[in-house]
Amino acid sequence: MINRNDLCWCGSKKKWKFCHYPNKGTNINKKEEYLKKYGIILKSPEEIKKIKKACNVTAIILNELCNAAKEGVTTNELDILSRQLHKEFNAIPAPYHYGSPPFPKTICTSLNEVICHGIPNNEPLKRGDILNIDVSCIVNGFYGDCSRMVTIPPVSKQDALLCEVALECLNESIQILRPNLPICAIGDTIEEIAKKHGFSVVHQFIGHGVGLSFHEEPPIPHHKNKINIPLVEGMIFTIEPMINAGVAEGTIDKKNHWEARTIDNKKSAQWEHTVLITKTGYEILTLLNK
């Protein structure tokens, strides 16, 4: 009798379980293959339902925080509001005490030349600022992750363009998503758009699988790369391109070990969604009103 781990009878040189093994029409084969080969956890319909709930709460909290970000407001005040909102929605802020040294606040607020992982502080927002607010929630043990830019008017034409192009990078790279697309197509799309405007793409920080934990496989680089893993139904990950007005390189703050700033002190913009690969394409899980 043929064993699941034997080579398939069809001559593919793949194990039977990864090839013609009968699986009642579900994607159990793929699930095992993706976990073994890539460490990627394909999500079941039940898991997807719960991750969608977490993503919805994440999007609502992010929206409230963006609405509250006005001239004169401090990012510490946004962090306090974030704590209240997380309580209200029975959500745990994933960044709080995450990593080493433990992240001290419940959201990331990355201002102007800060690329990502900005720590809320007592500096009031001022005219001309561009700010990324990044919210990651745990709801009933499942994760959602998204971020947006807010601008404090009036902002310069160049800064407004940077924010718009970063959003275009995110949206265009989402629109191409479908089963079988290699992961590297995402970075190709983003880098092309950024370059066209004379902007650069950050390599140092990348998108990631998400859902059952905060950061899962696979890595999702936003720059040109060679990761040719094909997307498949049930994958959930973030795309979160960081686009710089000047050079791509950043340096991490020597005191707090979190905040990443551009080395030329030019501005940086970022937008993020959590997305699901479906049978025919994709679904954005962190859109509002879903």
Ligand code: MF3
């Ligand atoms: N979206 C960011 C990420 O995936 C959120 C970082 S929160 C932090 O890395 F705690 F890690 F800073």
Ligand code: CO
């Ligand atoms: Co993220």
